[in-house]
Amino acid sequence: MRPLLCLALVALVALAACGGGAPAPSLVPAARAAALSAEWWNGAVVYEVFVRSFRDSDGDGKGDLAGLISKLDYLNDGDPATATDLGIDAIWLMPIHPSPSYHGYDVTDYDGVNPDYGSSATMDTLIAECHKRGIKVILDFVPNHTSIQHPWFVDSATSVTSSHRDWYVWTPTNPGWTQPWGTGPTWYQVSGSGPWYYVVFWSGMPDLNWRNAAVRAEMDGIAGHWLTRGVDGFRLDAVRYLIEEGPGLQQDRPETHTCLGNWTAGVLAANPHAMVVGESWADCDRASVGGGREHPRLAAHGSDGDGAGRAQSRREHRHPCLERRGDDRGPLAHGHRGGARGGGRGRLVGDTAALRQRNLATSVR
Ligand SMILES: [Ca+2]
Ligand SMILES: [Ca+2]
Ligand SMILES: [Ca+2]
Numbered sequence: 001m002r003p004l005l006c007l008a009l010v011a012l013v014a015l016a017a018c019g020g021g022a023p024a025p026s027l028v029p030a031a032r033a034a035a036l037s038a039e040w041w042n043g044a045v046v047y048e049v050f051v052r053s054f055r056d057s058d059g060d061g062k063g064d065l066a067g068l069i070s071k072l073d074y075l076n077d078g079d080p081a082t083a084t085d086l087g088i089d090a091i092w093l094m095p096i097h098p099s100p101s102y103h104g105y106d107v108t109d110y111d112g113v114n115p116d117y118g119s120s121a122t123m124d125t126l127i128a129e130c131h132k133r134g135i136k137v138i139l140d141f142v143p144n145h146t147s148i149q150h151p152w153f154v155d156s157a158t159s160v161t162s163s164h165r166d167w168y169v170w171t172p173t174n175p176g177w178t179q180p181w182g183t184g185p186t187w188y189q190v191s192g193s194g195p196w197y198y199v200v201f202w203s204g205m206p207d208l209n210w211r212n213a214a215v216r217a218e219m220d221g222i223a224g225h226w227l228t229r230g231v232d233g234f235r236l237d238a239v240r241y242l243i244e245e246g247p248g249l250q251q252d253r254p255e256t257h258t259c260l261g262n263w264t265a266g267v268l269a270a271n272p273h274a275m276v277v278g279e280s281w282a283d284c285d286r287a288s289v290g291g292g293r294e295h296p297r298l299a300a301h302g303s304d305g306d307g308a309g310r311a312q313s314r315r316e317h318r319h320p321c322l323e324r325r326g327d328d329r330g331p332l333a334h335g336h337r338g339g340a341r342g343g344g345r346g347r348l349v350g351d352t353a354a355l356r357q358r359n360l361a362t363s364v365r
Helices: 030-037 065-070 120-132 151-156 213-228 254-270 284-289 320-324 353-357
Strands: 046-049 090-093 136-141 187-189 196-198 233-236 275-279 298-301
Touching (some): 233 254, 254 275
Parallel strands (some): 046 090, 233 275
16 A cells, blocks of 8 residues: 655746747737646647657657657747747656557556656656656556556456455356446456456456455555656546446446545645546536536546547547537637547547536647
């Protein structure tokens, strides 16, 4: 169990003015600059980066952190007087942890860095180089499940008495539930025999048992670890599925909201300026149901209710929740750009509490 480490408030790195003479006018409107200094995500542009596909520094055919560092000046050079950069405010890194998959959403070490991407020291350098330029760093965090190769699951599967047995959800016989969105199975056996473990996505991603206090404490500790290293927030993967109660009761459960609220409160106790956004692929009305029940600062993104989930990269569009509410204030046209997650998952839309508090900010300029 690792307690969250309390941090001092993270001050924004001041943008350095370069050169002599009269300062060039800022490209950032005064109102937006003020927002960036407080609830910095308000109006901010968040650029999603799939490190593996972004920039390869050593010629092995795989994008890496050193490659990303080499292109930071393209994203934001830290000088508001120059217009040769995109001027983004934050990067959202798809999972950077060790993982057997190309996408990284099945993690084997939450504190570590994928060796394909670089060393732990290079990750620290990336955070520092981003902050030098005024770029915030958001980590993709995958709390619902691990890789089947994670040492926790390997130990869990060894015996009913293993120390990690209850970190996952086991049953001696197959309950026969299906995935909440379809007909795929959710219970599997290791090597085709023995007890059954629960998964909401696929057999290589066993669900963690969020009803286990040790698991919840570990998730708190992981957040504390990365906040201590300087990250500015998290994008939580698959937040609808933390707790499963039975067949057909595998998403959006009240206990899931409680878990998310407690985890978010821990993050904000460590860093009150941290940004937390959850992936919630549901209609706006559904996504909004939980808003505020978890934590007033936990936002969500998901589909816009048209069921298509098609990529909208580089194309500006209004946030449908705002449209429904007839709210046209603020630069909250949502979308994302940059590395598309496998399969072209597209829109950064859908919201819970954040829009009510006007604090979710991913926009295309
Ligand atoms: Ca490489
Ligand atoms: Ca610039
Ligand atoms: Ca789960």
